[in-house]
Amino acid sequence: MNVVEAIDLRRTYKTTTGTIRRRSLEVEAVRGVSFSIAEGELFGLLGPNGASKTTTIKMLITLLIPTSGEARVLGHDVVKDARWVRQRIGYVFGGDRGLYERLSALDNLRYFAELYGVEPRKQKPRIQELLDLVGLAGREKERVEGYSRGMRQRLHIARGLLHDPPVVFLDEPTIGVDPVGARELRATIASLTASGKTVLLTTHYMFEADALCDRIAVIADGQIVAQGTPQELKAGVADESVVEVEVFGVEEASVERVKALEGVRAVTIEEREQKQLLIVQTAPGLELTHAILSQLNGTSVGRVSSREPTLEDAYVQLVTAV
Amino acid sequence: MLHTLRMIRIGWILQLKTMARSGFDVMQAVVTPIVYASIAFFLYRRGGGAETLLWVSLGAAFMGLWASTLWGAGNTIQRQRSQQTLEFTIASPTPFLVSLIGTSLASSTVGLYSLVATLAWGRLLFGVPLELAHPFLFALSLPAAVLSLGLLGIVMAAMLILYRYAYALANMLEYPIWLAAGLLAPIALLPDWVHPISYALAPTWGARAVRESVLGGSPLFAIGMCLALAAVYLVIGYFFVRNFEQLARKRATLALS
Numbered sequence: 001m002n003v004v005e006a007i008d009l010r011r012t013y014k015t016t017t018g019t020i021r022r023r024s025l026e027v028e029a030v031r032g033v034s035f036s037i038a039e040g041e042l043f044g045l046l047g048p049n050g051a052s053k054t055t056t057i058k059m060l061i062t063l064l065i066p067t068s069g070e071a072r073v074l075g076h077d078v079v080k081d082a083r084w085v086r087q088r089i090g091y092v093f094g095g096d097r098g099l100y101e102r103l104s105a106l107d108n109l110r111y112f113a114e115l116y117g118v119e120p121r122k123q124k125p126r127i128q129e130l131l132d133l134v135g136l137a138g139r140e141k142e143r144v145e146g147y148s149r150g151m152r153q154r155l156h157i158a159r160g161l162l163h164d165p166p167v168v169f170l171d172e173p174t175i176g177v178d179p180v181g182a183r184e185l186r187a188t189i190a191s192l193t194a195s196g197k198t199v200l201l202t203t204h205y206m207f208e209a210d211a212l213c214d215r216i217a218v219i220a221d222g223q224i225v226a227q228g229t230p231q232e233l234k235a236g237v238a239d240e241s242v243v244e245v246e247v248f249g250v251e252e253a254s255v256e257r258v259k260a261l262e263g264v265r266a267v268t269i270e271e272r273e274q275k276q277l278l279i280v281q282t283a284p285g286l287e288l289t290h291a292i293l294s295q296l297n298g299t300s301v302g303r304v305s306s307r308e309p310t311l312e313d314a315y316v317q318l319v320t321a322v
Numbered sequence: 323m324l325h326t327l328r329m330i331r332i333g334w335i336l337q338l339k340t341m342a343r344s345g346f347d348v349m350q351a352v353v354t355p356i357v358y359a360s361i362a363f364f365l366y367r368r369g370g371g372a373e374t375l376l377w378v379s380l381g382a383a384f385m386g387l388w389a390s391t392l393w394g395a396g397n398t399i400q401r402q403r404s405q406q407t408l409e410f411t412i413a414s415p416t417p418f419l420v421s422l423i424g425t426s427l428a429s430s431t432v433g434l435y436s437l438v439a440t441l442a443w444g445r446l447l448f449g450v451p452l453e454l455a456h457p458f459l460f461a462l463s464l465p466a467a468v469l470s471l472g473l474l475g476i477v478m479a480a481m482l483i484l485y486r487y488a489y490a491l492a493n494m495l496e497y498p499i500w501l502a503a504g505l506l507a508p509i510a511l512l513p514d515w516v517h518p519i520s521y522a523l524a525p526t527w528g529a530r531a532v533r534e535s536v537l538g539g540s541p542l543f544a545i546g547m548c549l550a551l552a553a554v555y556l557v558i559g560y561f562f563v564r565n566f567e568q569l570a571r572k573r574a575t576l577a578l579s
Contacts, residue, residue: 097406
């Protein structure tokens, strides 16, 4: 049974430019997104910043009305049956906002427990259970304004689970959290599907999607560009190879020349303190290392290596092809 | 119904806690009524007797109560939007109106302090006598006034759900309502066309109920009007919140970005 269904979802925003001569613009943020999530599945929506992951999730959780298309949660339309859907979903947004700063974690949870209709006699044990789950027990009486980002994020998760929803939407829940905290959060997320919940996770961390998700949809520029299991997506680039070149102050023109080489599928640059890592994905059966280096003449080059493609490479190729 | 009452109660308590924890909010709540009371006393102390001064001081108290309601209505939604709790609250299964009632009533409750502060200030500095003509009806008129002002606050807060910058408009309403509601001068002195506006405003009837309870008269009608207006505001608030929430979801104005 499909628990979450998005059918040709579209969302257009109206915006204006100029101060005196105002001009109305229509921006099509989500352009025909379709996917479905089965019961108990952990589904990843993967995409770069601005790909419309959050807009898509906001339509599914009833916060935005789609311009066209349909979305259903547990068989109910998110526009027509918004209240019914709201009772059965939980959602967690990334970042350190979204909590009542001047109140304690306990007050925040008490308030949201009431908002979500948790029975009064069940509120106290449920809040304690969740505080234990997210590791905030003992700190619950402190004001949220004094919490670290990781603590806020864990409080968000507790808030989203107060009413024990069967469907949980997590929008970049580990963003900005330190590595240890992020690892703990990922363990918590994994435990959600273990307890039978259906989860939609948006992230732009490949390893996170790879480690957690049963299936992934890659979204770029408001469209789904690929869907499948992490293995299936990796298989799309399995026969390719990746050349990594350490460079120091590489110029844009050199990168463009590398991109123009025949057999080059995608080029990305990762900043690494004083140097950059040029990652070049190449077509199967081609040895392009020398050709790449020849296009970098004039640039200081460090270590050069080649490796097998990862899910990240598959993702980069998919989103840069749009 | 029980859930609604619990929700209003917790919203009221937590809003009061939130306000009490902000030095700025506390200072504003403490100082504003004293400033208003001083202005009113200085304006009227030469020309008026003890009864006039008491009439004016009760009007000044309602200036503070109205300011608190207006500030609360504007600030609650704006603060929720800036700390991104507005979306979380709206996307919960509880109708947003219910959570709004608790927070709006909290602002009006804080405004009650302005009544106490104004009367105490008047007594201490200007020797304004304080004798209640109808103590029981005075005790009845206060919650009726707080309720009607609080629910009027909801009507204004509802506009802020849709319009991100409507708080500027809400702030502009502070002074005209003082005049229209007859807080500083009797409504009879205002042009006829203003009267219907005056009679539709909770501060008009709230101030009249309290004044007639203190100075003598028949405050029951004014108390009844407070309650009737509260019911009308609740109905208007219900439709405003429902429709504006729907429009905000369509226009994507719930979040700041």
